[in-house]
Amino acid sequence: MKKNFGMFLLFLLLGWLIGAFIAKGLEQFKALSILTNTTTISWSPKANFDIISYNLNIQLKMSLLSLLGMVSAIWLYRKL
Numbered sequence: 001m002k003k004n005f006g007m008f009l010l011f012l013l014l015g016w017l018i019g020a021f022i023a024k025g026l027e028q029f030k031a032l033s034i035l036t037n038t039t040t041i042s043w044s045p046k047a048n049f050d051i052i053s054y055n056l057n058i059q060l061k062m063s064l065l066s067l068l069g070m071v072s073a074i075w076l077y078r079k080l
Contacts, residue, residue, distance in 0.1 A: 003080065011073040019069020020061065038063045 023036040038061045046055040 003077070008077055011077040012070055015069040015071075015073025015076075016066050017069075019066035020063065022069070023063040023065040026065070035064045 023038070026032050027036045029036075041060040041062065043058045044056065047053060
């Protein structure tokens with residue numbers, strides 16, 4: 001399998017999503033709250049010119065489980 005940057009980003013995204021889905025499923029258990037608490041990182045660039053304007057909102061939600069998912073995805077990528 002050929003390793004490239006696109007495949008690496010795909011692995012990272014999938015690891016992040018799988019970790020986030022697991023964190024979402026385990027939110028009901030209070031004992032695991034340290035793993036499921038999310039921190040939101042947001043960025044909102046906007047501009048208003050006379051002929052064009054834009055407003056872009058980007059929010060990234062990170063939890064410890066999503067971070068662990070990303071780390072395991074990097075490990076799997078390196079093993080391929």
